[in-house]
Amino acid sequence: MYSFKEIFLTLQGEGGQAGRVNVFARFAGCNLWSGREQDRAMAACTFCDTDFVGIDGENGGKFPKPVDVVAALDAVWGMADPSQKAVVFTGGEPLLQLDPALIEAVKAAGYFIAVETNGTIKAPEGIDWICVSPKADNRLHQTFGQELKLVWPQAEVDPAEFLAFDFERYYLQPMDSDRQAANTQAVIDYCLQHPQWRMSVQTHKLVGLK
Ligand SMILES: C[S@@+](CC[C@H](N)C(=O)[O-])C[C@H]1O[C@@H](n2cnc3c(N)ncnc32)[C@H](O)[C@@H]1O
Numbered sequence: 001m002y003s004f005k006e007i008f009l010t011l012q013g014e015g016g017q018a019g020r021v022n023v024f025a026r027f028a029g030c031n032l033w034s035g036r037e038q039d040r041a042m043a044a045c046t047f048c049d050t051d052f053v054g055i056d057g058e059n060g061g062k063f064p065k066p067v068d069v070v071a072a073l074d075a076v077w078g079m080a081d082p083s084q085k086a087v088v089f090t091g092g093e094p095l096l097q098l099d100p101a102l103i104e105a106v107k108a109a110g111y112f113i114a115v116e117t118n119g120t121i122k123a124p125e126g127i128d129w130i131c132v133s134p135k136a137d138n139r140l141h142q143t144f145g146q147e148l149k150l151v152w153p154q155a156e157v158d159p160a161e162f163l164a165f166d167f168e169r170y171y172l173q174p175m176d177s178d179r180q181a182a183n184t185q186a187v188i189d190y191c192l193q194h195p196q197w198r199m200s201v202q203t204h205k206l207v208g209l210k
């Protein structure tokens, strides 16, 4: 059984695949925060910008089998060129639920498969694009992938500590908060001084996409 908060079509807003049309499949639930505001300050991840609680969003629900998830993805992808099918599994934390059976079924249906993960759970085989976004002092168990995308500034987090891991690209993404402008300037300044890092702007928020 797979629980999704919402499943919708949009353009990837962040990181190295920004601009690409994808089905976004947002799993319900996370291992670093309950999703309840009253728990936020005490959570292992305190700055989340996402509602991942429950199954009440667009096309949300419980899907018993991989084939049911594929049907939902295909319905959202619609009639556009099937050779371009792409999905981003996000959440919440997708690796709590994304298992080899689901990856196999989604791959067989022709999708390029990306995940957005906090990196605390090792990813199964078969994912085409792994984006790890580390959270404070939570230990990384997924230490390789296509991109590491650090939301920054985060208290007590030095970006340099992640360069020892095995990612193809390294991004700093300004933390969306009431200090957004200062956070963006801090990322700009850091990237100017540390050329291994690129800035990831949350472009969907700038243009009114979900
Ligand atoms: C909502 S998370 C879901 C996937 C996974 N749990 C994770 O944390 O990577 C999706 C992406 O949004 C980023 N994100 C969450 N809150 C943010 C914020 N306030 N500002 C900027 N990026 C944020 C996360 O770091 C992650 O890269």
Ligand SMILES: Nc1nc2[nH]cc(C(=O)O)c2c(=O)[nH]1
Residues within 6 Å of the ligand: 010, 011, 012, 013, 014, 024, 050, 090, 091, 116, 204, 209, 210
């Ligand atoms: N357009 C768009 N791009 C995104 N990239 C990562 C997102 C996420 O919440 O995982 C996200 C999202 O929520 N919307």
Ligand code: SF4
Residues within 6 Å of the ligand: 030, 031, 032, 033, 045, 046, 047, 048, 049, 050, 052, 091, 092, 093, 118, 135
């Ligand atoms: S780990 Fe991801 S989904 Fe979970 S609270 Fe943090 S940003 Fe949100």
Ligand SMILES: [Mg+2]
Residues within 6 Å of the ligand: 049, 050
């Ligand atoms: Mg988002």
